[in-house]
Amino acid sequence: xxxxxxxxxxxxxxxxxxxxxxxxxxxxxxxxxxxxxxxxxxxxxxxxxxxxxxxxxxxxxxxxxxxxxxxxxxxxxxxxxxxxxxxxxxxxxxxxxxxxxxxxxxxxxxxxxxxxxxxxxxxxxxxxxxxxxxxxxxxxxxxxxxxxxxxxxxxxxxxxxxxxxxxxxxxxxxxxxxxxxxxxxxxxxxxxxxxxxxxxxxxxxxxxxxxxxxxxxxxxxxxxxxxxxxxxxxxxxxxxxxxxxxxxxxxxxxxxxxxxxxxxxxxxxxxxxxxxxxxxxxxxxxxxxxxxxxxxxxxxxxxxxxxxxxxxxxxxxxxxxxxxxxxxxxxxxxxxxxxxxxxxxxxxxxxxxxxxxxxxxxxxxxxxxxxxxxxxxxxxxxxxxxxxxxxxxxxxxxxxxxxxxxxxxxxxxxxxxxxxxxxxxx
Amino acid sequence: xxxxxxxxxxxxxxxxxxxxxxxxxxxxxxxxxxxxxxxxxxxxxxxxxxxxxxxxxxxxxxxxxxxxxxxxxxxxxxxxxxxxxxxxxxxxxxxxxxxxxxxxxxxxxxxxxxxxxxxxxxxxxxxxxxxxxxxxxxxxxxxxxxxxxxxxxxxxxxxxxxxxxxxxxxxxxxxxxxxxxxxxxxxxxxxxxxxxxxxxxxxxxxxxxxxxxxxxxxxxxxxxxxxxxxxxxxxxxxxxxxxxxxxxxxxxxxxxxxxxxxxxxxx
Numbered sequence: 142x143x144x145x146x147x148x149x150x151x152x153x154x155x156x157x158x159x160x161x162x163x164x165x166x167x168x169x170x171x172x173x174x175x176x177x178x179x180x181x182x183x184x185x186x187x188x189x190x191x192x193x194x195x196x197x198x199x200x201x202x203x204x205x206x207x208x209x210x211x212x213x214x215x216x217x218x219x220x221x222x223x224x225x226x227x228x229x230x231x232x233x234x235x236x237x238x239x240x241x242x243x244x245x246x247x248x249x250x251x252x253x254x255x256x257x258x259x260x261x262x263x264x265x266x267x268x269x270x271x272x273x274x275x276x277x278x279x280x281x282x283x284x285x286x287x288x289x290x291x292x293x294x295x296x297x298x299x300x301x302x303x304x305x306x307x308x309x310x311x312x313x314x315x316x317x318x319x320x321x322x323x324x325x326x327x328x329x330x331x332x333x334x335x336x337x338x339x340x341x342x343x344x345x346x347x348x349x350x351x352x353x354x355x356x357x358x359x360x361x362x363x364x365x366x367x368x369x370x371x372x373x374x375x376x377x378x379x380x381x382x383x384x385x386x387x388x389x390x391x392x393x394x395x396x397x398x399x400x401x402x403x404x405x406x407x408x409x410x411x412x413x414x415x416x417x418x419x420x421x422x423x424x425x426x427x428x429x430x431x432x433x434x435x436x437x438x439x440x441x442x443x444x445x446x447x448x449x450x451x452x453x454x455x456x457x458x459x460x461x462x463x464x465x466x467x468x469x470x471x472x473x474x475x476x477x478x479x480x481x482x483x484x485x486x487x488x489x490x491x492x493x494x495x496x497x498x499x500x501x502x503x504x505x506x507x508x509x510x511x512x513x514x515x516x517x518x519x520x521x522x523x524x525x526x527x528x529x530x531x532x533x534x535x536x537x538x539x540x541x542x543x544x545x546x547x548x549x550x551x552x553x554x555x556x557x558x559x560x561x562x563x564x565x566x567x
Numbered sequence: 568x569x570x571x572x573x574x575x576x577x578x579x580x581x582x583x584x585x586x587x588x589x590x591x592x593x594x595x596x597x598x599x600x601x602x603x604x605x606x607x608x609x610x611x612x613x614x615x616x617x618x619x620x621x622x623x624x625x626x627x628x629x630x631x632x633x634x635x636x637x638x639x640x641x642x643x644x645x646x647x648x649x650x651x652x653x654x655x656x657x658x659x660x661x662x663x664x665x666x667x668x669x670x671x672x673x674x675x676x677x678x679x680x681x682x683x684x685x686x687x688x689x690x691x692x693x694x695x696x697x698x699x700x701x702x703x704x705x706x707x708x709x710x711x712x713x714x715x716x717x718x719x720x721x722x723x724x725x726x727x728x729x730x731x732x733x734x735x736x737x738x739x740x741x742x743x744x745x746x747x748x749x750x751x752x753x754x755x756x757x758x759x760x761x762x763x764x765x766x767x768x769x770x771x772x773x774x775x776x777x778x779x780x781x782x783x784x785x786x787x788x789x790x791x792x793x794x795x796x797x798x799x800x801x802x803x804x805x806x807x808x809x810x811x812x813x814x815x816x817x818x819x820x821x822x823x824x825x826x827x828x829x830x831x832x833x834x
Contacts, residue, residue, distance in 0.1 A: 227713060229812040231595070233811050238601070245716055
């Protein structure tokens with residue numbers, strides 16, 4: 142055990158003041174005594190770990206006497222088995238490489254079997270020619286600190302577990318949203334005699350339900366119905382409107398397939414349902430397809446309620462918007478007017494419907510420009526004459542190229558009449 | 568997949584000499600071989616690499632499933648040999664890498680022509696009729712030691728390893744950054760290493776093999792070295808007068824001599 146203040150002052154200081162005597166008492170704290178009784182463990186070992194010198198503090202911690210340790214034990218013998226493994230795999234190699242290592246958490250095993258956490262630092266002493274001579278190691282009592290660190294570790298593990306849980310929940314939510322989203326869209330497009338079709342839906346965020354929708358279905362022996370639109374807003378409320386819109390349009394088409402009538406029915410339903418409190422509305426293009434098996438041409442009747450105009454890609458390599466001006470948003474007013482239009486698609490022609498997620502994608506270095514109608518028309522012109530599938534593939538590539546510039550969901554629907562002379566699918 | 572970048576492959580030495588692959592064990596990275604490489608570069612082409620999850624490997628390539636078995640690490644060896652189109656190399660593996668080399672030689676026999684196993688152990692945990700030196704609890708204790716020494720790692724070390732240019736001061740400040748490893752990945756490597764049992768693979772070794780053990784090794788004691796030697800047909804056992812588990816660091820001259828002697832005998 143370290144005892145201090147036992148020896149008397151060897152120097153006679155009878156003429157000195159009391160404060161000087163106190164200071165002199167401090168000076169008696171010799172380097173040797175400081176080594177032995179320092180508030181930390183000191184240890185010198187040969188390069189093979191054999192303990193050559195150890196201080197009293199460390200011996201007291203260990204409950205061992207000097208004779209049992211010096212020349213008989215290695216540093217690793219003082220450690221727990223886990224600590225020994227760590228020493229061999231991390232501590233010793235790093236010490237060799239760096240010549241020193243600091244603040245490593247280890248545990249020493251006391252004679253009575255109790256473990257004591259310590260922080261170990263070592264430095265290699267080199268001889269005159271640079272050869273390693275011995276290792277000096279300091280051990281600090283880390284019991285209080287270890288308790289605190291274990292608390293931190295527990296908190297960190299809890300936080301990591303919570304994060305894992307949150308990520309799993311998020312994945313489940315995304316799965317559920319994806320299933321719900323797909324329930325708002327047709328699984329596949331029905332085959333239309335004499336026509337080809339392709340559709341694509343791009344979700345801007347897997348965490349949010351989008352409000353875009355499209356559908357194609359058979360009306361009767363000669364006609365098909367299609368529609369595509371965009372419900373204002375996002376999330377579950379928008380999805381509910383989307384669902385109502387899709388099934389209302391399907392039912393309305395069976396009742397009266399005239400495009401303006403179908404949109405009028407939808408307008409009444411949405412307005413009635415949402416006029417009080419939380420107004421909800423949508424934009425949509427609704428139309429019918431009437432293929433003529435004799436001529437191979439398809440007559441398209443459509444009407445628009447506030448939706449961006451469809452594009453018509455012609456076999457001759459041109460592309461133009463199909464204007465439907467003046468159509469109102471669907472569901473916002475008790476009565477609304479919708480703009481009808483009629484076109485004929487010949488072999489090689491394709492009708493392209495889209496939502497504004499495409500034209501309002503942010504582009505440019507700073508993502509401040511919008512893609513815009515004119516860029517889309519130019520892009521469509523390049524695609525004119527191709528199969529709907531090829532056009533769709535080019536458009537999905539375009540969406541990919543927007544990267545994080547795509548803020549909003551995008552729905553795309555291409556309906557075309559294949560021609561023998563048309564360019565092959567890409 | 569860029570294997571050379573993924574595994575931080577270094578090729579040095581004599582481009583016309585036979586190829587020696589040096590594989591680090593658990594706990595550090597290819598830096599562990601810095602006292603070995605100088606003894607080889609004159610006559611041999613030397614290939615060094617870091618296993619995925621260690622050293623300067625591409626941490627994004629880490630997969631907890633793949634590296635839950637030694638075969639996953641052995642695949643790293645095979646990948647490195649494939650990308651450099653190495654044939655008949657001498658594979659020098661330290662510690663767990665010795666066993667990884669045994670597995671790699673089975674997976675791609677044409678790639679590996681000889682093995683040097685430095686401080687190998689086919690199983691660390693005691694079993695009936697077998698003394699590996701450790702209990703399962705000891706291994707848990709090691710994992711705890713690792714965890715305590717990684718406190719604050721992700722905040723401080725991650726930017727260094729990821730090469731965060733915005734905080735260059737970190738590289739200077741952290742003293743023990745040499746073998747710094749992502750703690751989660753190191754934990755996987757530790758588990759895979761110390762819970763492995765490759766005893767059944769030893770007698771499948773059919774290439775010339777040198778087993779090196781140390782007079783005093785707390786991790787792979789001499790009886791384990793003898794076990795490995797007996798189980799591998801035709802192998803040579805050499806006990807280095809070295810203390811600790813890393814003779815290539817603590818007794819580099821003797822280790823280098825043993826390796827170069829074995830290499831010379833192969834030529």
